[in-house]
Amino acid sequence: MTVIYNSILETTGHTPVVRLRTLSAFASEILIKLESFNPGGSIKDRAAVSMVTGAERDGRLKPHGTIIESTSGNLGKSLALIGATRGYRVILVIDPKAPRSMVDFATALGAEIEMVDTPDESGGYQRPRIERVQQLLSVTPDAFWPDQYNNPDNVRAHFELTSRELLNDVPEFDALVTAVSTGGHISGLSAAVKQALPDAITVGVDAAGSAAFGYPFAKYSMRGLGLAWKPGNLDHSVVDRVHLVADYEGIATMRVLARNEGLLVGESAGAAVFAAVHHAYRYPGSRIVVMAADGGVNYLGESFHPDWLRADGLADKIEAAGITTPEGLVAAASRPTNEQVPTEYGLRTATLAND
Numbered sequence: 001m002t003v004i005y006n007s008i009l010e011t012t013g014h015t016p017v018v019r020l021r022t023l024s025a026f027a028s029e030i031l032i033k034l035e036s037f038n039p040g041g042s043i044k045d046r047a048a049v050s051m052v053t054g055a056e057r058d059g060r061l062k063p064h065g066t067i068i069e070s071t072s073g074n075l076g077k078s079l080a081l082i083g084a085t086r087g088y089r090v091i092l093v094i095d096p097k098a099p100r101s102m103v104d105f106a107t108a109l110g111a112e113i114e115m116v117d118t119p120d121e122s123g124g125y126q127r128p129r130i131e132r133v134q135q136l137l138s139v140t141p142d143a144f145w146p147d148q149y150n151n152p153d154n155v156r157a158h159f160e161l162t163s164r165e166l167l168n169d170v171p172e173f174d175a176l177v178t179a180v181s182t183g184g185h186i187s188g189l190s191a192a193v194k195q196a197l198p199d200a201i202t203v204g205v206d207a208a209g210s211a212a213f214g215y216p217f218a219k220y221s222m223r224g225l226g227l228a229w230k231p232g233n234l235d236h237s238v239v240d241r242v243h244l245v246a247d248y249e250g251i252a253t254m255r256v257l258a259r260n261e262g263l264l265v266g267e268s269a270g271a272a273v274f275a276a277v278h279h280a281y282r283y284p285g286s287r288i289v290v291m292a293a294d295g296g297v298n299y300l301g302e303s304f305h306p307d308w309l310r311a312d313g314l315a316d317k318i319e320a321a322g323i324t325t326p327e328g329l330v331a332a333a334s335r336p337t338n339e340q341v342p343t344e345y346g347l348r349t350a351t352l353a354n355d
Contacts, residue, residue, distance in 0.1 A: 007085050012038050012045045013161060017169050017289075022260045022326040023273065028280035029287045031170060032273065036265065036295025040078040041105075043162075043293045044148075047184050048078035050157035051146040052086070065142035066091060070129035072223050073102030074294050075148055080111035091140070093132045095125035097223055099298045123219040124228040148182045150232035158188030167196055170289055177203040177276040178291035179225040179268035180212050183234025185291065190238040201283075204239040205268070205275045208246045208338055221247040221312055224268035224293055236343055243278060243340035245271040248314050249332065251303045252323035254296055258304070260326050264296035267303055277333035278340060 005011055015037040020030040035043035055061035066089040067079050076092040083090035090111040094103065103113060114136065116128045137143050148154055162185065176193055178186050190202040207226035209218035213236070217228045222245075254270030257263045265273075269292035276290045302308045309315040322328035 008039045009045075009049055009082065009085055012049055013165060015165075017166075018263065020257075020261060020273075023257075023277055023329065024280070025277060025330045026280040026284040028283070028285060030273070030276050030280065030290060031173070031288065032263065032265075032269070032290045032292050033166060033169075034263070034265070034292050034295075036292065036297075040074070040081045041295050041298070042074040042077065042266075043185055043291065044074040044078045045081070046157045046162055047148060047154040048075060048082055048146070051148070051151050051153040052079070052082050054151075054153040054156075055144050055146070061088070061144040062142045064088070065144055066140050067146065068133055068136050068140065068143050069093065069146050069148065070126065070133050071098070071148075073098045073298065074224065075146075076106045076111065077102055079146070080106035080109040083111060084109040091136060093129045093136070095119075095129060097125065099223065100301060101298050120228075122217050122228055124217065126228050148184065148233075149227075151184075152233070154182065154184030155188040155191075155233050155235075158185045159192045160188075163189050163192030163196075166289065167193070170287075172287065173197070173200060173289045174286040175201045175203060175276075175279055175283065175288045176291075177205060177272050177279060177288055179272050179293055180204045180206045180210070180227075180234060180239075181225050181268065181293065182227075183212070183231040185293070187233055187235040187238055189291070191235065194238060201240045201279075202238060203241045203243055203275055203279055203340060204343075205243050205245055205272045207250075207271070208244040210244065213242050213343065215244065221314065222250050222267040222271060223299075224266055225271060237345045239343050240345065241279075241340045241342050243275040243336075244338040245274055246337040247312075248317035248321060249274045249323065249337060251309070251314055252318040252321065252332075253329060254299075254303060255318075256323065256326060256329050258296060263292075265292045266294035266296055266298055268293045274329070274333055274336070275340065277330055278336050281330075281334045282340070
């Protein structure tokens with residue numbers, strides 16, 4: 001049956017779920033939901049449409065207004081897509097870690113770029129980016145800030161829509177493994193999954209160095225996950241366990257997935273799959289669903305490029321850890337840099353004897 005859409009935004013959702021062939025170790029099954037099939041190439045399309053539509057509905061965003069947001073890339077692509085289709089000016093505040101391909105995508109659709117290139121005292125860029133957003137809001141008429149970190153419409157998109165889609169495709173599973181990011185998709189999706197599958201474990205995957213769960217902040221290389229603070233959208237009560245993945249573990253995993261599964265996924269998805277393999281090691285025989293937030297095309301000039309890996313000091317770490325084959329990845333995930341650990345709430349349910 002032929003379907004004709006009235007807007008590219010209507011193609012958001014209904015992303016495929018693929019079974020991993022070479023990494024479903026320890027008698028477990030790992031399924032990966034590929035959010036790169038959304039029109040803007042990431043899971044952020046779902047949140048962006050929800051946040052903008054909510055603002056249109058209640059008058060916070062007026063016709064021909066301006067959308068201003070802080071982003072490391074993917075949400076910027078989504079907002080640029082919305083701006084082009086609905087007639088909004090879009091200003092994106094980014095930092096030097098934003099992949100060049102993401103910037104090129106957004107500017108091709110008419111978005112304007114504001115670069116923040118001075119980090120704060122901890123080495124992070126999120127706070128300086130938000131400060132620049134606030135400055136722009138004060139001088140821009142009819143401006144709307146989606147505030148992806150604290151906007152409940154971000155969470156709502158995944159609670160109401162993404163979860164329904166996932167549970168229709170995979171009605172039964174034991175664990176949901178996904179990057180923490182701004183807290184929107186993990187909180188909304190996990191809350192809905194726990195209503196349908198009360199015994200399912202949610203593993204929040206974050207960068208080693210992220211402070212979203214109260215750990216000390218430190219610099220890290222991966223994009224798409226990690227924050228210097230706890231975002232308002234992150235509901236710790238629906239996250240059972242946390243796995244802080246090292247840069248070399250997540251980036252090496254995305255490279256193994258490309259060469260052995262034909263799956264070109266992003267850095268946060270690589271980290272999530274690494275955490276999923278570790279979860280399979282600790283919970284043999286599990287059925288595990290991984291959310292792959294974006295695709296690897298965004299990172300071809302960086303994470304998939306040997307010169308970038310060497311310059312960032314990751315090439316030697318990946319080689320030393322042996323994460324260059326599926327077998328090497330499984331072995332490394334059995335003894336990761338950081339073990340997954342229960343959260344305060346997870347202590348009540350998904351605790352292992354050796355935690």
